[in-house]
Structure formats: structure tokens, C-alpha cells
Amino acid sequence: MSNFVQSLTVGEAHVTVINIAYADWNFPAGLDTAASPWWPPYAAQFEQPVWSHHNVVHIALADASILVDAGFDDLPDSPYQLPRFRRNVDLSAALREVGVAPEDITHVVITHPHDDHIGGLTVKQGTSYTPRFPQARVLLSRWDWEGNPDREDPTEVCAWTLNVVDRAGRLNLVDGSQEVAPGVTILPAPGETPGHQIVRVQSEGQTAYVLGDLFHHPVMVEQPWVNRGRDVEQVLASRQRLAEAALAEDALLVAYHIGTLGKLRPTATGFTWEPVRPIESLTLLNQEGEVMV
Ligand SMILES: [Zn+2]
Incomplete structure (x- = not known):
């Protein structure tokens, strides 16, 4: 198994985290940090x-x-790539490493x-695009689809991805919470976009959230109003709701x-992201999040 594919168990669920790519992210530039009072302790x-x-x-x-999510498996010269984008592993190849073929996928959230x-x-x-996961239902929030201007713009990534899935009859719109399968539930967490949603996995008393x-970064756990100009009130409410649930459930988190995989811990002023394991390492964890091998 490559270093970028990491498997763990959550009760009876087998969860595999595939770090398909890195990109260089100019974090301060996107956050208008210059005059922000919270910034100096984090600058270093x-x-x-x-x-x-x-x-x-x-x-x-x-x-x-x-x-959960399909990555950005585009050609390296795509105009949409972030600076210094580096693909670690092709998504289909990574799935094959854990015995999953594209046609085995039942749902893509x-x-x-x-x-x-x-x-x-x-x-x-050739010159056209087809769904990578031909049997999968693709689950997207209704609030991120209806009225989304990207659907009408042939230069947007949406034109050769979600629009193709929609024309193939595989797109299913989600209204709020929805059970994907027993133990796997979509929960609304708006803010990043109007319909942004997360996934909870629960099995045999274990919980994980995707x-x-x-x-986007652990700093946002400690400073939860920080979020690149999105809807701050929605972001704050969604983060608070997740934090309370994840603490109560001692949940494992993947962002x-x-x-890193993480867990939230309370602090004097809020929460902090406690790293559990770095994601890029080849590691098998048991149900307590401990290294098995
Ligand atoms: Zn993103």
C-alpha cells in the first residue's frame, strides 16, 4: 500500500483516507490576516x-x-491547479490498493x-467525459445545485463533472440530513458554501466525521470565525455544532x-485540534486510534 493510502476501522466500518495530492496554499493571503488581532501568535x-x-x-x-469527495484528478497543466500542485496517487489506482473498483462504489458524497x-x-x-463511478449515486446538497451559476458556464469544472453526472441520471440532491446507509449519515454544515455537508460514520459505539x-487548517478550530470571507455566522454555527457532537462522541475527524487525523479537545477559550496521526504515513489504526503495526 502506498504511503498516501491509510486505512483504519470505526467499529465495523473500514475507512480509508487517500491523500491524492498536495498543493502550496498561501494561507495568510487568503485570510486578510494583516490587521487581525488573533494572528500574531500564529504567524510563525x-x-x-x-x-x-x-x-x-x-x-x-x-x-x-x-x-466522500472525488478529489481533483485533473491533468497537471490544468488552469485550476493550485500553485505547486503535486499529485500523490491517481484516485482509481489508490482505490484499487484497497480492493475497490470504480464500479463498486455505491455512493459519492x-x-x-x-x-x-x-x-x-x-x-x-477521447474528447468527452464519462462518470468515473458508473454505478454510484452522487449526493450533493440541493442548496449547492439549484441556482449554482457554474452549471451554466462551460469553462467551469462543473461542466465536465457534475453536469455529466447529472445528464447520466446519477445526481441525487440532498435536503438536510440524510442516511446514506445504516451507520453513515450526511449532516448539513453550511458556511463554506450554502449547502456544505459533512458525513458521520457510527458503528459499534465508534464515531468518525469526514x-x-x-x-481548512487547525487554526480554524481554535479561531472558529476565521474562514476566508465565507458566511461567518453559518460557519461559526456549523463548527460549534460539530465540535459539541465530536467532543461528546470522542470522534475521530478527517478534514x-x-x-493529520484529529480529535477535538476543549481549551479555556474553545477547542483545539489534537493530531492523532499524520495522514501521509502508512499506518493501520485500531478502534482506539492506536497504531497496530
Ligand atoms: Zn477544498
């Missing part, structure tokens, strides 16, 4: 480039084979339709762009 950790992960998650539980989360939904065959872009 951003003097070096922040490597943004692209963590695609596969969940196998009973008959369900669920992917899209946390939100930004390019880096939807680019891998299709594959190019958070999409609820937090799309964060380089």
Missing part, C-alpha cells in the same frame, strides 16, 4: 508554505461502498462543489485539507 507557523492536503475518504460498511472536490467525478475518454472544508 505560516512562515513556511502550508501544504494543503486533498484527502479523499472511502467508507466500506456492510453493502455500502461510499466515497460531495461535501460541496468546489473544483478540488469534484474534479475526479469523471474520466476523459468534514470536507468545515476546517479534506488537514494533514
